[in-house]
Amino acid sequence: MPVITDALPKDLEKKPFVYVEPFVGSGAVLFRMLDKFPNIEKAVINDVNEDLINAYRTIQEEPDALIESLQQLEREYNGSPEEEFRQAHYLMVRELFNKREKSRTEHTAYLIFLNRTCYNGLYRVNKENQFNVPFGKHKNPKICNEANIRLVHKVLQKVEIRLGDFDALNDLVTPDAFFYFDPPYKPISSTASFNAYSQNGFGDGDQERLKGFCDKLHETGARLLLSNSDPKNEDPENHFFDELYGDYQIERVQARRAINSRGSRRGEISELLIRNYD
Numbered sequence: 619m620p621v622i623t624d625a626l627p628k629d630l631e632k633k634p635f636v637y638v639e640p641f642v643g644s645g646a647v648l649f650r651m652l653d654k655f656p657n658i659e660k661a662v663i664n665d666v667n668e669d670l671i672n673a674y675r676t677i678q679e680e681p682d683a684l685i686e687s688l689q690q691l692e693r694e695y696n697g698s699p700e701e702e703f704r705q706a707h708y709l710m711v712r713e714l715f716n717k718r719e720k721s722r723t724e725h726t727a728y729l730i731f732l733n734r735t736c737y738n739g740l741y742r743v744n745k746e747n748q749f750n751v752p753f754g755k756h757k758n759p760k761i762c763n764e765a766n767i768r769l770v771h772k773v774l775q776k777v778e779i780r781l782g783d784f785d786a787l788n789d790l791v792t793p794d795a796f797f798y799f800d801p802p803y804k805p806i807s808s809t810a811s812f813n814a815y816s817q818n819g820f821g822d823g824d825q826e827r828l829k830g831f832c833d834k835l836h837e838t839g840a841r842l843l844l845s846n847s848d849p850k851n852e853d854p855e856n857h858f859f860d861e862l863y864g865d866y867q868i869e870r871v872q873a874r875r876a877i878n879s880r881g882s883r884r885g886e887i888s889e890l891l892i893r894n895y896d
Contacts, residue, residue, distance in 0.1 A: 619650060621871045627796070627841055634659040636795040640784035641665060642674070645770075647798050652773055660678050662711040662790055664780040669729055670741075671781040676726040678774040681767050687727035688762035695735065695761060705753045708735050716748045785831055793839035801828055803847040803860065822858070829862050836894045848888040859890055867893045 636656050639648050642663040652658060665671050676684050695707055712722065714726040727814075733739055736751040743749050780787070803822035825846075835842050844863075848870060849856035860868060875887040 619646065621873075622645065622647060622798075622843070622845070622891070623650065623654070625822045625843055625869065625893060627895055630655055631657055633657065636790060636792065637661045637786060638790050638795055638797045639663045640787055640797065640799060641801045642850070643800055645674070647800065648777070649770075649773060651798075652776065658776075659869070661776055661777070662780060662787070664782060664787060666781070666783055667741075668781055669725070671779060672722050672776065673726040673729050676723050677767055677770050677779070678779065680723050681771040683723045684726055684730075685762060685767055686729060687724055687763075687811075688767075691727055692761040695731070695759075698809045701755060705755075705833050708732075708753045712749060716750055734761045764806060774824065784828065785807050788834075791835055791838050791840055795835075795840040797835060797842040799828065799832070799838060799844040801825070801844075801846065804849065806847050806849050806852045825858075826862065831893065832863075832881050833868075841895050842891075842893065844892040846890045846892065851887050859892070863892045867896065869893075 621693045632642060635655075637648075637651050637655070637658045637660070639662070644663045645663065648661065648663055652661060663674065689700075691711070697707075698704065711728055711731055715725065718725065719730070723850060732749060732751070735739065735756055737752055739754075740751045741749070742751050748791075784801075801824075802849070806826055808879060828844075832842055832844065847858060847859050850870075869891045870888045871891055872886045876888050
């Protein structure tokens, strides 16, 4: 986050602007931006992941009901300290989540429960959109963080929440907009796609389509910052992003990663920050 903050335009605080995050994910940058820049006149977040967007809308509109559902899930999970019991309970909730038959609030409670109790807090689905991350063996997970939910609820009152492809945000492409893109990263090895974020994936064609959208922004006068993986971690001769964004500013920065099939590749690796301003 400090590296991303340092890469922002130096004059963002000087006048009102529209902040847009087309791949919102955890919203970490969104919350940092709203805290740092009171001159944001409008914030818009978007994602293609319907489960995630429903979670944001639930927190924005129904925090009390969500907290009640999470407290119940927490009581049930803590009903026994035995790992076998907790794993069976986790698998039951995962099955209920994948059926998608409950209300939006209950479904969001399942999503948060799974995030807190699955392996490494991953979100991964298969081509049938079934969440399939294994049990995480956490000893004392914080399943219901009431204080945090209420804080996020308060902040989200200033935010417009959309569901869909990034290409549907053309109405926000104006000179007074700042876009931060954090798309699904390009896999840098054959084992790096463990964390499939949506059932349809996000391949090289989508990365190229995103570059076209960035060009549209640039031509309009909007500014943008984009994060992505650095293929050169695995193959120094892989120039995919260097060629794709050759007319933009590309900076290689160090980021910490805790998940890798090879232990030697955990820790700090190079990632890319790409921008269309000095």
